[in-house]
Amino acid sequence: MIKGFIFDLDGVITDTAELHFAAWKKLSDDMDWQFDRDLNEKLRGISRMDSIKVIMDHNNVSLKEETIVELATQKNDIYVQSLDHMTPEDYLPGAKELLTHLRSEGFSVALGSASKNAEKVLKQLNATHYFDVIGDGNSVSRSKPAPDIFLYASEKMGLSPERCIVFEDAEKGIDAAKAGNFYSVGIGPEERVGHADVRFDTMKEATLFEVKSHFKDLF
Template sequence: MIKGFIFDLDGVITDTAASHYTAWKKMSDEMGWDFDHKVNDKLRGISRMDSIQVILDHNTTSLSEEAKAELAAKKNDLYVASLENMTSEDYLPGAKELLIHLRTEGFSVALGSASKNAIKVLKQLNANAFFDVIGDGNSVSKSKPEPDIFLYGAEKLNLQPAECIVFEDAESGIDAAKAGGFYSVGIGPKERVGHADLRFDSMAEATLFEVKAHFKNLFS
């Protein structure tokens, strides 16, 4: 039986993609590197340091670990500054309604995000009350597609992976959910998250009713 839900943050609860893109773009422009939306899509769901490596590979460039860390910090400073403009109105359509519904029905809920700024984002959204456990980029050492962040959330909820449904908008996130033995709901296009157990184009469509209807044998 399903007892818990684990949510990715960016692209599921709120959309910080534009802020991330702007920060990566500014950093890349200053370095004289090519960076566009196609490269940015490859960064979805992965850690900051892994993102730097993707950008370096795209530009057939290499840097020392120290230099990469400096650039990652610079990008993060740009991104964090932009979060000050985020408010409780910045949930993706349907996300807050689903979180409220899960609270009403008594499900356990965890965050499973690669972001090291997740706590700041939740604070800006005024979303902390919806989560029993916060798993973020500081919680585990291996990021998606490794399942560690979801396994961390399930353990802290005192649940088995098979008792949890993961909501993800990234290919690497669905891969992580599958690797950990979780049920998965993909948010986004088929070519990105079509390998999830269930897929919706947007969070607005991903109501608890629809999820229960699909996984009907897993709800009492």
């Protein structure tokens, strides 16, 4: 029986992707690195340090680890400043309704995000009360596609992976859910999350009714 739901943050609960893109673009421009939308897609669902290494590899750049950390921190400072402008109006359509429905039905709910700024984002959205457990980039050392963040969330909820459904919008996020033996709901295009157990184009389509209809033997 499904008792818990685990949500990625960016691209599932809210869309901070544009804020991340703007921050990485600013850093890349300052460093005279090439950075565009296509390269940005490769950063979806992975950690800040992994992201900057992808950008550096693309630009054939090699730097000392301490310099990489400094640049990643600069990017984060740009991004965190932009979060101050987020409001409770910035849920993705359907996300708040689903979280409310899960609460009223008595399911356990956790966040499973690679972001180290997840708590700040949830506070800006006034969403903290929807979650029993907050797993973020500070909770585990290995980021997706390793399943660690989802395993952390399920353990804190006191549930086995087989009793949880993960919502993800990133290819590596679905990979992580599968690696941890979780059921998965993909949000986004077929080419990105088509390997999920069930896929929806948007969160608005991913209602509890639709999810239960797909996993009907598990409820």
